[in-house]
Amino acid sequence: MTQGSAAVRLVDVRDEPLSLDEVVSAVGDPRAGGIVPFVGVVRDHDDGKGVTGLDYSAHPSALAQLRAVVEQVAGRPGVVGVAAVHRVGRLDIGDLAVVCAVSAEHRGEAFEACRELIDTLKSTVPIWKHQGFADGTEEWVGLP
Template identity: 55%
Template sequence: MSSPVRHAQVIDAPLSLDRLLDLVRTDAVGGIALFVGVVRDHDEGQDVVSLDYSQHPTAEQRLRACAERVAAGHDVQTVAVEHRVGHLTVGDLAVVVAVGAVHRAEALACCRQLIDDLKAEVPIWKEQQFTSGEAQWVGLG
């Protein structure tokens, strides 16, 4: 049986919900779970202006491995995931996870595990720029 992972990529261009939804739609899919991570305007009591995401050279490979492992543990039909790198401002999409399954419960469980695991395992870090002029790295170490 082929892998349900249709797409796992780290990109430096705007993310597209439609692109990922199209990748997970099939005639067998009855439920699609979607997680969209968006740059918010605050963190830890400070106002955020922008984020700069950086990646280790193995980030995309690790993202695919994470998606393959998580998908294998769930009864899902299709998986697509993208994480953005580069300069993002408030409101920009930072990560999109889409999972298609016959039923919603499996899609939702896989989607939740994939976003949690990729945040813990994939070497992508962000530097937050605050309105105060200060900056803070998140995800290092």
């Protein structure tokens, strides 16, 4: 079983389109009995309002904090590989905002670890969303 840093396969914050294939490939391993991906996509609505697009901004520490989250998840029992990539900049409806994947010896471990990965990323990594709405209003999401 791979533990900790050896299981960290890909961590990045990018201003270019993300690839599910890249992230899933990064965690592939013959020891893994399951790979669970998560893909966050820009949707056309939020809280009953039409979304026209959004911008993601990241604090300079975001990459280091994302790496810390990935390393935490990589240390879980049975986890073989972990990858997470978050997009910044202008995104349109349908664009991929975040792609994560976890491979583990068993599917249950992979599901649990991937859920921890995305939930912890969303609550601790300083990446903020600025949404524009169809009615001309806008809001920031995730600012402290």
